[in-house]
Amino acid sequence: MSPVYIARVKEVAARSIGGEMMIMSARDSMLFSLNETATAIWQAADGATPLAEIVQRSVCARFEVDAATALRDAEELVEGLAQHGILKVSNLPIEETP
Amino acid sequence: MGCAIAQDVVIEIGAMPVLVRTSSPEFLQILRERYGGFVNSSAQPVFEFEVEIVRPGTIPTAIGDDEVLSVRFEAGRWVLERGDFHAELDPALHHGRIWQSATPYAIDAAFRIVHSLLLAKQGGLLVHAASVVRNGRAFLFAGVSGAGKTTISRLAPPDATLLTDEISYLRREADGYAAYGTPFAGELAQPGENVHAPLAAIYLLAQGTENRIDPVAEADALRAVLRCVLFFAHDSELVGHVFDSVCHLVQRVPVRRLTFVPNFRVWELIV
Numbered sequence: 326m327s328p329v330y331i332a333r334v335k336e337v338a339a340r341s342i343g344g345e346m347m348i349m350s351a352r353d354s355m356l357f358s359l360n361e362t363a364t365a366i367w368q369a370a371d372g373a374t375p376l377a378e379i380v381q382r383s384v385c386a387r388f389e390v391d392a393a394t395a396l397r398d399a400e401e402l403v404e405g406l407a408q409h410g411i412l413k414v415s416n417l418p419i420e421e422t423p
Numbered sequence: 424m425g426c427a428i429a430q431d432v433v434i435e436i437g438a439m440p441v442l443v444r445t446s447s448p449e450f451l452q453i454l455r456e457r458y459g460g461f462v463n464s465s466a467q468p469v470f471e472f473e474v475e476i477v478r479p480g481t482i483p484t485a486i487g488d489d490e491v492l493s494v495r496f497e498a499g500r501w502v503l504e505r506g507d508f509h510a511e512l513d514p515a516l517h518h519g520r521i522w523q524s525a526t527p528y529a530i531d532a533a534f535r536i537v538h539s540l541l542l543a544k545q546g547g548l549l550v551h552a553a554s555v556v557r558n559g560r561a562f563l564f565a566g567v568s569g570a571g572k573t574t575i576s577r578l579a580p581p582d583a584t585l586l587t588d589e590i591s592y593l594r595r596e597a598d599g600y601a602a603y604g605t606p607f608a609g610e611l612a613q614p615g616e617n618v619h620a621p622l623a624a625i626y627l628l629a630q631g632t633e634n635r636i637d638p639v640a641e642a643d644a645l646r647a648v649l650r651c652v653l654f655f656a657h658d659s660e661l662v663g664h665v666f667d668s669v670c671h672l673v674q675r676v677p678v679r680r681l682t683f684v685p686n687f688r689v690w691e692l693i694v
Binding site: 340343344347349352354358 | 640641642643645646649654657658659660662663666667670673674
């Protein structure tokens with residue numbers, strides 16, 4: 326199975342408010358609130374690190390969850406965020422556009 | 424053949440003077456009456472509008488409904504359209520043109536949009552909220568239609584000054600936020616006073632069986648205030664500015680939930 330890479334979309338505004346990561350899509354002004362694990366994945370989405378490695382480093386190492394479950398949940402999460410246009414997903418590393 | 428001479432009036436809302444020029448004396452009179460307390464002929468305008476009065480039915484708009492508003496950015500200009508007006512604004516030239524019939528409703532909508540666009544880059548906001556000044560401090564009461572904005576405004580004590588019962592105008596200042604009066608009235612059908620004061624608190628309105636104030640977590644405050652912000656443009660840069668402004672606002676100004684029964688005693692809690 327080919328690795329999955331994820332990168333934050335630039336056209337969103339994200340702020341941590343009261344311990345919650347709040348993200349607003351500039352495309353449709355929708356507001357998203359991420360929980361702790363989703364925030365960890367969002368913050369690590371650099372386009373260069375495979376999702377499995379992000380999950381291992383940022384989720385399994387910090388939260389009590391097994392790797393397979395964490396990866397499955399992460400894949401669902403990134404698919405949902407990608408559908409809303411706030412995360413890019415690719416099977417190749419995602420280069421940052423200026 | 425007669426020759427109409429253009430005349431203008433400067434309407435200053437939120438310390439943001441906007442000049443409106445028209446060759447229609449009738450429309451000029453409508454503006455002076457509607458925005459009476461906000462006319463300031465000596466102010467230096469930050470934006471100028473040319474208003475062309477056209478017959479109803481001949482407005483160059485693709486929108487057939489007076490309730491549907493379209494705001495888009497095209498070739499360096501903002502294009503605003505509703506069933507009763509078509510406007511084009513050039514932010515670089517600080518100049519716009521509007522085609523409308525001789526009623527105040529279209530220019531009122533255009534003003535709200537222009538102010539929301541101008542404010543966005545300055546950290547200011549238009550909020551669907553009533554606001555009132557008491558003892559030199561402003562209090563904002565936010566809520567969707569029916570939440571009680573007009574009711575809380577009606578119940579305000581005699582020493583309170585109404586800024587608006589419908590659209591509040593907030594500007595970021597060095598040490599917080601200031602609320603300004605606006606002519607944008609709700610059910611009260613009464614323009615606010617053209618004064619401003621430091622914003623002391625934001626109350627999220629809920630009608631209930633007792634008067635009480637409850638704390639609101641920052642993230643919940645952000646969600647609630649965002650729902651009440653008036654912003655019309657789907658522009659990523661400006662949406663980002665508005666989001667940042669609301670985040671900043673809820674971190675700087677206390678946000679509380681105000682549950683109230685509609686009687687004047689609720690104002691005993693507003694301090």
